Amino acid sequence: MSTSSTAAQIEKALVQGKWDSSLSDAPNNLIAVAKQVVDGDFRAILTSSFARTLFNPSTADFDRSLGEIFDFSKELDEDPITGELYRLFVAVACLHAYVQANWTGPDLNVTPLEVIPLEAPESVTEQALDAKAISELAYGGEPAYHLAKYPAFLRFSQLILDVPFTHLQTPVWWKLRATLLHQRTLDDPVAFTPDYEGALDSLETLYSDDHNLSGRLYLERGLLQHLFDQNRNALEYFVKAARATGMEYELSGALGKRTKFQVDEKSQLVLLAESHLEDDEEYNAKEEDEQASQFDDTASVSTAAEPKMPETLALNDDTLLEQTEFTSSRPTDTNTSRLSHIDPSKQPALHPLDQSILLSLCLNVKNTMPAHGLTNEQMAPYVARVITHPRNWSVHTMALLLRARLESQRTRTVERSAFQLQALVDQMPTADSTLRERLVYFHSILLPSKWEMERELALRYMSLGVIKSALEIFERLEMWEDVVQCYVSLSQAGKGLAIVRDLLEGRKEEADSVLARGKDGYAQRRATRDVAREAKLWCLLGDLEPEMAPERYQKAWTVSKESSGRAMRSLGGYYFAHNQYAEAVDCLKRAVKLNPLMPRPWFILGCACMRLEDWEGAANAFSRCVAIDEEDGESWSNLASMYLRLDEGAVKKAQNVDGDDTGAETETEDDDDKIAVAAVPFSNKLRAYxxxxxxxxxxYENWRMWYNYMIVSMDVGELSEACRALGRVVEETVEKVGASAVDEDVLERLVDAVTRAPLDIEEAKKEGGDQYDVNSPNEGHGLYRNVLDLFERILLPRVSAPRVFKAYGRLMKWQNKWEDALKAYLDAYRCSDAATMEKGEQDVAKWREAVSEVEDVVGVLQNFGPRVDGFGKYKWKPQARSIVRAFMARTKDSFEDEPEWDRLVELQEELKKAEEE
Known part of the structure; x- marks a missing residue:
C-alpha cells in the first residue's frame, strides 16, 4: 500500500474517531502512532520524539507570543506525507487533550509544560503558559474563559493547523473543529466568516460518496452556523447531513396516552425516523438480540453488550407516564407517510450520527420558533426519539441535557430537570466509559463544557429561587456578571459592585488556588491578566454605575488596546439613549468594525443615523442588519423607509455593501412612523415594496408595517396587496381606534379600480384588452373578489362609517345588486351627521353639509328604489319623505331662516307630489 493511500485511510480514521482494522503496519511505526491518537493515548503522542522536535522552542524569550516561541513548520520526516501526518497527529492530540480536560473527562494525564523538551526559565509555569494562551485566545473583544484547563493545548493545535498542509486533505476539517472549540471557549461566540470555507466545499466534493464522512462534515458546518445564530444556514446544513446519511424522518401523529389515568386515546406527536448507515462496531442492536436469544439470563447479556450510559433519571410522577404510550402500531397519516411501516412504540435504533443530526435539528427548532408552548412540544419528539435507544455516551448525554432544558418549563417535570442536570455535571470526571467512545461523536454535537454545564445548573437554581446555591457555583466559576445578578436578586447590589471594584483594584483574587499562594502572587497574575477580561470587568462596572458609565466604557476601550467590541457597543448604546447621536455613530462604527456579524449594533447605528438624517448611512446599517438576520421583520420595514428617503444612486451605493436588498430593525420609539411617498422615484418605491x-x-402582527405596505403597494400598483394590507390594519387596530382604523381614501381608490372596468367580462376585453381580465389581481374583476372579501369579512362586521358604506354601495351598484346598494347607502345615511344631528344644533356649516347628505340619500332612493324588486315606486317615496320630514323637524328651530332651508321645502313638496301621482 502506498504512503498516500495509507495517509488517506489514516485521515479518515482520525476524523471518524474509529480505527480502521484494514490498515496494516507501515514504515516508521506510522500506523501504531495513528492508532494511539484514535484510542486517546495523548501522553504517548505528545511526549514522543517527533512531538518534542516540534515543540522545541525556537527562542529562549518566553515573553513573546506562542507563535513566535515555537516553529511548528519544522520537517518531521524525510517523506513529506509522513511528516505532515506526524504534525497532524500532534495537532489532533492537542485538540482532543483540551476536549478531554474541559468537556468529556476523565482527568488528563499530561500537561502542556511536559511537552516542551527544553528546561524553560523559572518564570515559565503552568499558570503563566495558561495565561498567555488565554490572552491569545481572546477574539473580537471577547475573552476566553480564564479557568479553562490547559488552554495552551487549544492554542498549540490552532498554531499547528495554521501551518500549510500540501499533501493531506483533512487539516482544514480539523481547523473547523478547532474553530468550534475556540468559539465555545469564548464568553460569547464572535461571528466571523472563516477563510477556509472554499477548502471545506472541496472536501465535501471529495467525500460526497462516503455517507458517514459527508454527513459529519455537513453537520459540523451547520453547528458552526448555529453558534453564530445563522439559523437558516444551519438548518440547510442539518438537512444536507440527513440526506447524506440517508436518514428518513418526519413528524407525525399516532394514537396514544400521556397520563396514567387517561381513558381516551388522543393523537400524540411522534418523530418517525429510520437510519440507513451501517451500525458501529461498538454496538450492534441486531447482534445483541441474537445473543439474548441464546441465553436465559437476558439481563446480564444486555448489560454486557451495551456500553455504560449516563444515568437516566425516572420521572416518578403520580400522573404523567415516563414516556408516551402509543396504542396504535401505525401513524395517523399512513396514506402520505413514507415511514408508515414503522410502529411508533417500537421504532428501530438509530445510528449515533443520525441521532446527532436529530438533536441538531432540535436545536434549530428552538432557535427559529417563537417562545411559546409549541416550541417545547415540537422539540420533545426529537429528544424522545434519541433517548429511547442509547448508543453513545456523549450523544446520550446531550439528549438528556436537552430533555432537562425542555422539562424545566413544566411544574411536574421541573424537579427531574434539576436532578438530571446535576447528575450530568457529576458524571463528567468519572471513567464509566472509554475516552474513545466519548470523543467519537463529540464534534457532531454541541455538548457544553464543564463550566457551561455548571453555569446552566446554577441558572436553573436561580429560576427555582435557590439563589445562594447558584451564587456559590458562580463564585467558584468566577462568572462575575452572574454573581452580580445573584446579589441583585438578593437585594444586595452593593456587594456585587464591591466585588467588581476589588477585582479591578487588586484587593480580591480570582481563584482559590491563587489566593492560597498569598498576596505576593497577585501582582504577577494581575500583570499577566488577560486584557480582554479586564476590559469586560470595566464594562460591567459601567453597567453597575450608570452615572459613571461613559468613563468606565472608555477605560475598557483603553485597557483592551481598542479591541473591546463590548466597550464600544455599550458606549454607543449609552450615547444613543442620551440623544447624543453623533457620538453614538462614532462608537458604533468602531464596534461593527470589530465584529461585523452582530445585528444589534448595526440596528442602533442605523437608528442613530436616522436621527441625524444620514439616510445613506442608515440604509447601509440596515442593509447589514438584515443580511445577518433575514428574519428581522422590523429591520426590513426600516430599510423600506430608507429607500423612500434616498435617490436611486444612493440606494445602489448602500446595496453594494452586501450585493442585495437588505436592511435592519425599525426604530419603534415613535408612534407616528407612517411612510410618506410623495416624490420618490418609482424604482425606490418598488424596492421599498x-x-x-x-x-x-x-x-405579521405589526400594524404599522402593514400600513406602510398598504401605502407603498398602492403607489406601485399592487392593489390586491394593498387590499390585503388594509384588512390587516383594520383587524389589528379597530378595537382601539374604531372607524378611524380604515384608510377611507385607499378604500375608495380600490373600489374605483374595480368599478371602472365594464361589468361584462367580454365587453371589458373588447374595450381594454386583457387589462380587465378576471385573472388580473389588480384591476376590475380580478380585484373585485379581494375587495368584496375585505368588505364582507372584515370591514362591515367591525366598522360603521358613512364613507365605508357608500364605497360598498358603489361596489354593489357596479354589480347591479340594487337592493344591497340601496341598503348600503341607507346605512351610510343612518350613521351620518344628518341622521345623528340632534335638536338644538347651532353649527351652520355642519347643518349645510347635512342638507347635502339628505339630498344625496333622497337621490339614491329615487334612482335605486324603482329597480329593487318588492320595493317599488310606492315604498321608496314614503321613506324619502320621512327622511326629509324628520331632518326638518329636528333642525327647524335653529336653521329655518337659512337659505338652504328653502331647498328642503322644495324637496319635500317634490316628494309629496311624486307620492300623490
Whole structure:
C-alpha cells in the first residue's frame, strides 16, 4: 500500500474517531502512532520524539507570543506525507487533550509544560503558559474563559493547523473543529466568516460518496452556523447531513396516552425516523438480540453488550407516564407517510450520527420558533426519539441535557430537570466509559463544557429561587456578571459592585488556588491578566454605575488596546439613549468594525443615523442588519423607509455593501412612523415594496408595517396587496381606534379600480384588452373578489362609517345588486351627521353639509328604489319623505331662516307630489 493511500485511510480514521482494522503496519511505526491518537493515548503522542522536535522552542524569550516561541513548520520526516501526518497527529492530540480536560473527562494525564523538551526559565509555569494562551485566545473583544484547563493545548493545535498542509486533505476539517472549540471557549461566540470555507466545499466534493464522512462534515458546518445564530444556514446544513446519511424522518401523529389515568386515546406527536448507515462496531442492536436469544439470563447479556450510559433519571410522577404510550402500531397519516411501516412504540435504533443530526435539528427548532408552548412540544419528539435507544455516551448525554432544558418549563417535570442536570455535571470526571467512545461523536454535537454545564445548573437554581446555591457555583466559576445578578436578586447590589471594584483594584483574587499562594502572587497574575477580561470587568462596572458609565466604557476601550467590541457597543448604546447621536455613530462604527456579524449594533447605528438624517448611512446599517438576520421583520420595514428617503444612486451605493436588498430593525420609539411617498422615484418605491413584503413574513402582527405596505403597494400598483394590507390594519387596530382604523381614501381608490372596468367580462376585453381580465389581481374583476372579501369579512362586521358604506354601495351598484346598494347607502345615511344631528344644533356649516347628505340619500332612493324588486315606486317615496320630514323637524328651530332651508321645502313638496301621482 502506498504512503498516500495509507495517509488517506489514516485521515479518515482520525476524523471518524474509529480505527480502521484494514490498515496494516507501515514504515516508521506510522500506523501504531495513528492508532494511539484514535484510542486517546495523548501522553504517548505528545511526549514522543517527533512531538518534542516540534515543540522545541525556537527562542529562549518566553515573553513573546506562542507563535513566535515555537516553529511548528519544522520537517518531521524525510517523506513529506509522513511528516505532515506526524504534525497532524500532534495537532489532533492537542485538540482532543483540551476536549478531554474541559468537556468529556476523565482527568488528563499530561500537561502542556511536559511537552516542551527544553528546561524553560523559572518564570515559565503552568499558570503563566495558561495565561498567555488565554490572552491569545481572546477574539473580537471577547475573552476566553480564564479557568479553562490547559488552554495552551487549544492554542498549540490552532498554531499547528495554521501551518500549510500540501499533501493531506483533512487539516482544514480539523481547523473547523478547532474553530468550534475556540468559539465555545469564548464568553460569547464572535461571528466571523472563516477563510477556509472554499477548502471545506472541496472536501465535501471529495467525500460526497462516503455517507458517514459527508454527513459529519455537513453537520459540523451547520453547528458552526448555529453558534453564530445563522439559523437558516444551519438548518440547510442539518438537512444536507440527513440526506447524506440517508436518514428518513418526519413528524407525525399516532394514537396514544400521556397520563396514567387517561381513558381516551388522543393523537400524540411522534418523530418517525429510520437510519440507513451501517451500525458501529461498538454496538450492534441486531447482534445483541441474537445473543439474548441464546441465553436465559437476558439481563446480564444486555448489560454486557451495551456500553455504560449516563444515568437516566425516572420521572416518578403520580400522573404523567415516563414516556408516551402509543396504542396504535401505525401513524395517523399512513396514506402520505413514507415511514408508515414503522410502529411508533417500537421504532428501530438509530445510528449515533443520525441521532446527532436529530438533536441538531432540535436545536434549530428552538432557535427559529417563537417562545411559546409549541416550541417545547415540537422539540420533545426529537429528544424522545434519541433517548429511547442509547448508543453513545456523549450523544446520550446531550439528549438528556436537552430533555432537562425542555422539562424545566413544566411544574411536574421541573424537579427531574434539576436532578438530571446535576447528575450530568457529576458524571463528567468519572471513567464509566472509554475516552474513545466519548470523543467519537463529540464534534457532531454541541455538548457544553464543564463550566457551561455548571453555569446552566446554577441558572436553573436561580429560576427555582435557590439563589445562594447558584451564587456559590458562580463564585467558584468566577462568572462575575452572574454573581452580580445573584446579589441583585438578593437585594444586595452593593456587594456585587464591591466585588467588581476589588477585582479591578487588586484587593480580591480570582481563584482559590491563587489566593492560597498569598498576596505576593497577585501582582504577577494581575500583570499577566488577560486584557480582554479586564476590559469586560470595566464594562460591567459601567453597567453597575450608570452615572459613571461613559468613563468606565472608555477605560475598557483603553485597557483592551481598542479591541473591546463590548466597550464600544455599550458606549454607543449609552450615547444613543442620551440623544447624543453623533457620538453614538462614532462608537458604533468602531464596534461593527470589530465584529461585523452582530445585528444589534448595526440596528442602533442605523437608528442613530436616522436621527441625524444620514439616510445613506442608515440604509447601509440596515442593509447589514438584515443580511445577518433575514428574519428581522422590523429591520426590513426600516430599510423600506430608507429607500423612500434616498435617490436611486444612493440606494445602489448602500446595496453594494452586501450585493442585495437588505436592511435592519425599525426604530419603534415613535408612534407616528407612517411612510410618506410623495416624490420618490418609482424604482425606490418598488424596492421599498419588496423590503416590506419580506419583512411582513416575520412581523405579521405589526400594524404599522402593514400600513406602510398598504401605502407603498398602492403607489406601485399592487392593489390586491394593498387590499390585503388594509384588512390587516383594520383587524389589528379597530378595537382601539374604531372607524378611524380604515384608510377611507385607499378604500375608495380600490373600489374605483374595480368599478371602472365594464361589468361584462367580454365587453371589458373588447374595450381594454386583457387589462380587465378576471385573472388580473389588480384591476376590475380580478380585484373585485379581494375587495368584496375585505368588505364582507372584515370591514362591515367591525366598522360603521358613512364613507365605508357608500364605497360598498358603489361596489354593489357596479354589480347591479340594487337592493344591497340601496341598503348600503341607507346605512351610510343612518350613521351620518344628518341622521345623528340632534335638536338644538347651532353649527351652520355642519347643518349645510347635512342638507347635502339628505339630498344625496333622497337621490339614491329615487334612482335605486324603482329597480329593487318588492320595493317599488310606492315604498321608496314614503321613506324619502320621512327622511326629509324628520331632518326638518329636528333642525327647524335653529336653521329655518337659512337659505338652504328653502331647498328642503322644495324637496319635500317634490316628494309629496311624486307620492300623490
Amino acid at each position: 419588496r423590503a416590506l413584503k419580506q419583512g411582513l413574513k416575520f412581523g
